[in-house]
Amino acid sequence: MSEPRAAAEAAVFSKSEMMIVAAARELVxxxxxxxxxxxxxxxxxxxxxTVAPTLxxxxxxGAFGAKPGRLPLSIGDPTIVTGATAAVSMFxxxxxxxxxxxxxxxxxxxxxxDRYGNLNSTVIGDxxxxxxxxxxxxxxxxxxxxxxxxxxxxxxxxxxFVDRIDFRTSPGNLGGAETAARIRREQGxxxxxxxxxxxxxxxxxxxxxxxxRLDSIHPGATLEQVRATMGWEPKVADPLPVTPEPTxxxxxxxxxELDPEGAYTK
Amino acid sequence: MSKVTSxxxxxxxxxxxxxxVAIEGFTHLICFAAGHEIIRQRKRDLTLxxxxxxxxxxxxxxxxTARKLVFSWLGxxxxxxxxxxxxxxxxxxxxxxxxxxxxxxxxxxxxxxxASNLPFFPLRSYFETDLPKANPLIxxxxxxxxxxxxxxxxxxxxxxxxxxxxxxxxEGNTQMWGLLGCQKEAAFAAERVIxxxxxxxxxxxxxxxxxxxxxxxxxxxxxxxxxxxxHPSYVQGAYDRDNHFYRDWDAISREAETTQAWxxxxxxxxxxxxxxxxxxxxxxxASLRPSGExxxxxxxxxxxx
Numbered sequence: 001m002s003e004p005r006a007a008a009e010a011a012v013f014s015k016s017e018m019m020i021v022a023a024a025r026e027l028v029x030x031x032x033x034x035x036x037x038x039x040x041x042x043x044x045x046x047x048x049x050t051v052a053p054t055l056x057x058x059x060x061x062g063a064f065g066a067k068p069g070r071l072p073l074s075i076g077d078p079t080i081v082t083g084a085t086a087a088v089s090m091f092x093x094x095x096x097x098x099x100x101x102x103x104x105x106x107x108x109x110x111x112x113x114d115r116y117g118n119l120n121s122t123v124i125g126d127x128x129x130x131x132x133x134x135x136x137x138x139x140x141x142x143x144x145x146x147x148x149x150x151x152x153x154x155x156x157x158x159x160x161f162v163d164r165i166d167f168r169t170s171p172g173n174l175g176g177a178e179t180a181a182r183i184r185r186e187q188g189x190x191x192x193x194x195x196x197x198x199x200x201x202x203x204x205x206x207x208x209x210x211x212x213r214l215d216s217i218h219p220g221a222t223l224e225q226v227r228a229t230m231g232w233e234p235k236v237a238d239p240l241p242v243t244p245e246p247t248x249x250x251x252x253x254x255x256x257e258l259d260p261e262g263a264y265t266k
Numbered sequence: 267m268s269k270v271t272s273x274x275x276x277x278x279x280x281x282x283x284x285x286x287v288a289i290e291g292f293t294h295l296i297c298f299a300a301g302h303e304i305i306r307q308r309k310r311d312l313t314l315x316x317x318x319x320x321x322x323x324x325x326x327x328x329x330x331t332a333r334k335l336v337f338s339w340l341g342x343x344x345x346x347x348x349x350x351x352x353x354x355x356x357x358x359x360x361x362x363x364x365x366x367x368x369x370x371x372x373x374x375x376x377x378x379x380x381a382s383n384l385p386f387f388p389l390r391s392y393f394e395t396d397l398p399k400a401n402p403l404i405x406x407x408x409x410x411x412x413x414x415x416x417x418x419x420x421x422x423x424x425x426x427x428x429x430x431x432x433x434x435x436x437e438g439n440t441q442m443w444g445l446l447g448c449q450k451e452a453a454f455a456a457e458r459v460i461x462x463x464x465x466x467x468x469x470x471x472x473x474x475x476x477x478x479x480x481x482x483x484x485x486x487x488x489x490x491x492x493x494x495x496x497h498p499s500y501v502q503g504a505y506d507r508d509n510h511f512y513r514d515w516d517a518i519s520r521e522a523e524t525t526q527a528w529x530x531x532x533x534x535x536x537x538x539x540x541x542x543x544x545x546x547x548x549x550x551x552a553s554l555r556p557s558g559e560x561x562x563x564x565x566x567x568x569x570x571x
Contacts, residue, residue: 037344060370061292062445073509074343076293078502081444082560089446090292090317091378094371099390122367127400133355135347137369138318138339142391171394187393188414 013246015200016265017254018218019043021246023107023153023198025051032056033105034098034143035066037075039153040107042258042265043198049253058097060139062088071259094139098146101190106147108140109154112165115211115232116180117152117172117194119144120165127167137169144170149195156199161230177210201226203243204234211235216243268436269489270466273538276488277303280458281312285425286336288315288377288456289322292447293343294502297430297462298322299495299539305329306533315424317373317448321498321515324348327363328525329533334364336422338373345512349519359522367401368419374448376422380455386418393417427456429481430496432504433467438486441467441478443562444502453481462490464504476567494543494551505554 016039023043027033028051035044035057045068048055057066061076065085072079081087088097097103110119111134121140125131144150150172154160172194173180180193197204197212201221204212213235214226219242226234246254259265271279281287281304289297301322304312308331314323315336320343326332328350335351342348354363368376375387388407398404398417407418429449431442440461442449453459461481466489472479498508498515518528536542543551 061294062447073345073512074293074507076343076445076507078294078444078500078506078556081502087443087445089450090370090374090448091451094374099371122396122400127396130356133340133347133352135339135341136337136367137395137397139370141369141395141397142371142389145391145393167400168394168396174394183394188390189393190390 013251014265015218017246017251018243019153019198019200020046020254020265021250022203022218022243023151024250026151026196026198026203027052027055027105030055030104032058032103034058034060034103034107034147035075036107036109037072038109038264040109041072042254043153044107045258046250046253049257050250056085058093058103060090060093062090062093064088064093064097071263094142098142101146101148103143103147105149105151106143107151107153108143108170109152110140110169112160112162113152113154113197114162114165114172116174116176117150117197117206117212118165118168118174119152119170119172120167122167122169124166140170144172144193145189145191147191149192152194152197154197154199156201156226156229158229158231163231173206173210177206177208180210201229207235213237214240216241218243219245269438269483269486270436271488271490273299273303273462273490273492276460276490277307280460280487281309281426283309284311286313286315287426287428288424288452289428290316290447290449290452291430291496291499292317292445293507294445294447294500295430295442295449295496296320296322296499297428297495298497298499299492300428300460300462301326302533302542303538304331305529315422317370318343319348319351321348321512324350324515324519325529325533327351327354328519328522329529332363334366336366336368338368338370342512342516344509345516349516350522350525353522366403367397368404369397372404372419373422374451376419377448377451377455379419379421380423381451384421386420388416388418390416422455424452424456426458426460427452428460428462429453430462430501431480432463432501433465433471434461434463434489435467435469435472435483436489437469437483438481438489439469439472439479439483440481440486441472441475442480443478446480450480453485458487459485460488460490461486462492462495464493464495464501466491492539495539497543497546497554500554503556505551506556508554
């Protein structure tokens, strides 16, 4: 493949592809990652093929060291078992692997997130009389507490990036970094909490106060778009870099190997 | 003594109105065949327990078998929501549905406590979340050995647990492989157990590989041989998850009328799983077979005399 052609192809990519690539790059140097379906699944598999070749994939359904041969629709797909290092019961997975402290990164998404990275995946509205009943915790609350750090991947909108979440399913930095650190220490949580939020518009990390800060903006996105799609005035790094574009090789891996049907990336 | 029976007799004898029923299996080995037979026999007022209610409980709730759900993740995995259950929860349509909600580890811990005859299971979940407010059965407890506080969940002892597996012998000694979920814990916690298998095997096959035995016949009340009984869920090595059906269900279940029409055609309209599989057709069945074989190596247990 000639260089100019590769560069030209690399110039065209979707917002989802940018999210996947940005999330994958954050996994550099990580060892054990708890994977969810959809975008996290592609991001983690991309990381395994690029920046984190020794990454072990753990699925809450009980597969450790999975090497999926196709893109699984569900986290319990048979492809995550065939060829895995171990297929264990959920008791072992949650007790020994997660609560035992072996998981470096847990990926979570949610319907709502606040500035401190607290997540709601349970209800919109009142719990007893919900406007929208969402799936609930699954393993999210224990991942938020016991994984060494949490990566959040979700698209921005006024409905999802909110000033106050309706229900706290998974704790982030609670009401601020100081309180969160004290409570985590006192209660013996193994996790340090959320460390990165990757959206369709940019990449956020958490500052000393425990609040999300926009640390890079994706190519083509604007600060106006960022502000228009969240329920609080975001902190923004100064200067604000542009997220490096996906490389031709990253795009090839996503399109040819990880999501050839474009189920999650179009 | 052989416990082999038909699905119709197993459900009629073992499942009663008002029971707490757990049809377990995490994505893998979900016994839709048993769920459909429970619907056909019009069991009522069941409390349905499962980590992930999945399509099976959406169908059973739509059919009016349940008054309550005990669960930890309420969705159509990889697709979206469970619409029949959401109609009951959000609009009490056609009737309210009681919910008792935990996290995955909380549910696994509940079965574990139930199976081990313990008064609770301790875990490091729920800190600083709203879940203990939503469910007062999730309670903080102080360690008897120090200052630490952890959370406790109560034991779950289903009246009936249904387990689907690759194979069992006639006594119910059951072997499975692939994702094990918490089928073992749910079975040991239950008062009565139905095992449903793809294949009945001789006792010698079980005894040749005792490490693979997940459930002993000792705790099993009925053995049902029902090939393809987990469809649209899957059985590792035998058939794939029917992801198309999981997607189709999203449209089917959006309206009460289309949901009932589906139940009429695919549940009430067939006599049992064999007829369901016939209706699916050989092409659909063939399309779900694995694309190749991946046999395990064998191990040598040795003879000691």
